[in-house]
Structures are given as structure tokens and as C-alpha cells.
Amino acid sequence: MNPPVDLAFSARIAAVAERLVEVPGVVAVALGGSRARGTNRPDSDWDLGLYYRGEPDVAALARLAEEFTGVPVEVAGPGGWGPWVNGGAWLVDGFAVDWILRDLDRVERVWSDCRGGRYEVATQPGHPLGFWSPVYPGEVALGRVLADPQGELTELQRAVRHYPEPLRAALTAASWEAEFSVVGARKAVGSGDALYVSLCLSRALGVLTQSLHAHHRRWLLNEKGALASAAALPAAPPDFAARVSAVLSGLDAGAVELAAGLVADVRAVLR
Structure with missing residues (x-):
């Protein structure tokens, strides 16, 4: 009897x-994403983090990729994707x-910065709410190491599984920005500036998901799935996901006040 396709492909991934x-x-x-966490769908991608030091041999990676797929593959070197x-x-x-x-x-x-309560948020394609630097240690914490000859990533993974208290404090305190963004939306909504209002409200709600995850010492790696994940946290306000959806569906004065209520509820929990 042939093994299930996912198991056979998993063995191939391990060999690669x-x-x-x-x-x-x-x-x-390391294997990352939903495949590492066991929350994948049958059609989910296989995300492999390639951890390097110095400069990886991009040409050698391209040759291996072509061997893996049977067709030429473009490999973007460091900085090629942002x-x-x-x-x-x-x-x-x-797959x-x-x-x-x-x-x-x-x-x-x-990781050293995170242990000191320091983080960055930067513009990055594919991350509409910005790339939050704690994603790096979070990926290590939630990933599954597949190959690590010197044990370097495994050692780091043991460390990052303990969520730093200074980072928790810094990210929960960041909820002030959500309140600030709602104030900006409130000032602009009367002029009909839908783009600015939507950006302010999206930013506010995205910050709330970060703060809620940090409050529970949970790593948040991506905007995708962040709302459902935040809504499932014990401290999330009642009907959090439905209220967020209502805000983003309205983008009018009523939506702004709904957002203000959400911010107030979350900040009350975080105090």
C-alpha cells in the first residue's frame, strides 16, 4: 500500500x-508555517526557512532547486525580496x-533586542501592516528543525520558546498606537477620505492583534490568520472578530466609533 501523499512528500522535504x-x-x-504547527490544509504550502551565515551560495541553491523541480528556478539572494x-x-x-x-x-x-523589550516595524512587501521584527524569533520558536548539523538553530529554538517579559510589556504598551490611529480616522471620516480612514482603522486593529498575542505570550508571525487567532485568545473582548469585520465593512463614522470601543476594551484588558 502506498503511503499518503503528504507523508511521502514530507520525507522528500526532509531529504531536500x-x-x-x-x-x-x-x-x-526548518519547516515553518501551518505545516510545522499541524494546522495545514491539504493544499497548504511547505515553507522552508533556510538559515545562513555570511553569504549563501545562490547559484548552488538554484542548481538544487532545478534538481528538485526539473525546471529552472529563480532564486532571489539576500535582499531580493525586501x-x-x-x-x-x-x-x-x-506541492x-x-x-x-x-x-x-x-x-x-x-532575539537579543526582543529580550531587552526592543523591536522594529518596517515596510516589507507581503506584510501590509509592516514586518514586526519579533517574527524572526517567533518563526524559530514555532518551526520544526529539519537539518541542523552544528545544532545552532536547535539551541536558539530552546531559548526563544520562553517569551521574554520585556517584549510582552513593550508590545502590550504599543496598543497606544491603536487609539492614536482611531483618532486620526475620526478626524478624516467627515471628509470622505476612504483610503486614509481604512488605513488608520486597519493599522489600529492590526496593532490590537499584536498586543493581544503579546499579552498571552504568543508569537504572531503574519497578518494572515491574525484576527481569528486573536479572537480565540482568552482575553479577547467578546465578539472580537465580528466587531473587527463590522469596522472594516463600514469605514464610516459608525465604524470609527465601533473601532474606538474595541480599542478601549482591549486596552482595559491589557492594563
């Missing part, structure tokens, strides 16, 4: 990970597979 750490510069490979999602490749071989480059030295520096 062992090949990837033979590429100069690549020191470890300042935080360093680079990588999209591969298709029965969609993403190779995502991660500079391990930088990940460790970000």
Missing part, C-alpha cells in the same frame, strides 16, 4: 533539507514549496 545544509553558507533548515523577507524561491513539484532565506546572525541580534 539535508541537501540544503550542504550548500555553502546554509547552516540549518529588507526583512530576505529572499528565496518558489518551487512547484506536486508549492517556499524557500525563505533567513540570516541567522540577524535573527540572533533581533
Whole structure:
């Protein structure tokens, strides 16, 4: 009897990970995303974090990608996909597979900042609410190490599974920005500036999801799924997801006041 397709492909992914750490510069490979957490759908991507030091051999990665898929694959080197999602490749071989480059030295520096309660939010394609630097240690914490010859990523993973109290305090305190953004939306809604109002309200609600996750010492890696994840947290206000949806469906004065109520409820929990 043939093994289930996902299991067979999982074994292939593990074999590829062992090949990837033979590429100069690549020191470890981890499975991330829903596949690592066991929340995947049958059609979910396979996200592989390629942790490197120095400069990875992009040409060697491209050769391995072509061997894996049977067709030429463009591999974006460090910085090719923006300042935080360093680079990588999209591969298709029965399933969609993403190779995502991660500079391990930088990940460790970000982790050091997080332990001191410091973080950054930067513009990054694919992250409409900005890339929040705690994503780096969060990926390590929630990922599944597939290949790590020197044990470097495994050691870091043991450390980052303990959510730093200074980071929790900093991200819950960041909820002030949600209130500030709602004030901006309230000032603009009368002029009919739908773009500005929508950006203010989206930002406010996105910040609330970050603060709620931090309050519970949970890593938040992406805007995708953030609302459902936040709504499931014990401290989330009643009907949090429905209220957020109502705000974003309205973008009028009533929606702004709904958002103000949400902000007040969340900030009351966080105090």
C-alpha cells in the first residue's frame, strides 16, 4: 500500500533539507508555517526557512532547486525580496514549496533586542501592516528543525520558546498606537477620505492583534490568520472578530466609533 501523499512528500522535504545544509553558507533548515504547527490544509504550502551565515551560495541553491523541480528556478539572494523577507524561491513539484532565506546572525541580534523589550516595524512587501521584527524569533520558536548539523538553530529554538517579559510589556504598551490611529480616522471620516480612514482603522486593529498575542505570550508571525487567532485568545473582548469585520465593512463614522470601543476594551484588558 502506498503511503499518503503528504507523508511521502514530507520525507522528500526532509531529504531536500539535508541537501540544503550542504550548500555553502546554509547552516540549518526548518519547516515553518501551518505545516510545522499541524494546522495545514491539504493544499497548504511547505515553507522552508533556510538559515545562513555570511553569504549563501545562490547559484548552488538554484542548481538544487532545478534538481528538485526539473525546471529552472529563480532564486532571489539576500535582499531580493525586501529588507526583512530576505529572499528565496518558489518551487512547484506536486506541492508549492517556499524557500525563505533567513540570516541567522540577524535573527540572533533581533532575539537579543526582543529580550531587552526592543523591536522594529518596517515596510516589507507581503506584510501590509509592516514586518514586526519579533517574527524572526517567533518563526524559530514555532518551526520544526529539519537539518541542523552544528545544532545552532536547535539551541536558539530552546531559548526563544520562553517569551521574554520585556517584549510582552513593550508590545502590550504599543496598543497606544491603536487609539492614536482611531483618532486620526475620526478626524478624516467627515471628509470622505476612504483610503486614509481604512488605513488608520486597519493599522489600529492590526496593532490590537499584536498586543493581544503579546499579552498571552504568543508569537504572531503574519497578518494572515491574525484576527481569528486573536479572537480565540482568552482575553479577547467578546465578539472580537465580528466587531473587527463590522469596522472594516463600514469605514464610516459608525465604524470609527465601533473601532474606538474595541480599542478601549482591549486596552482595559491589557492594563
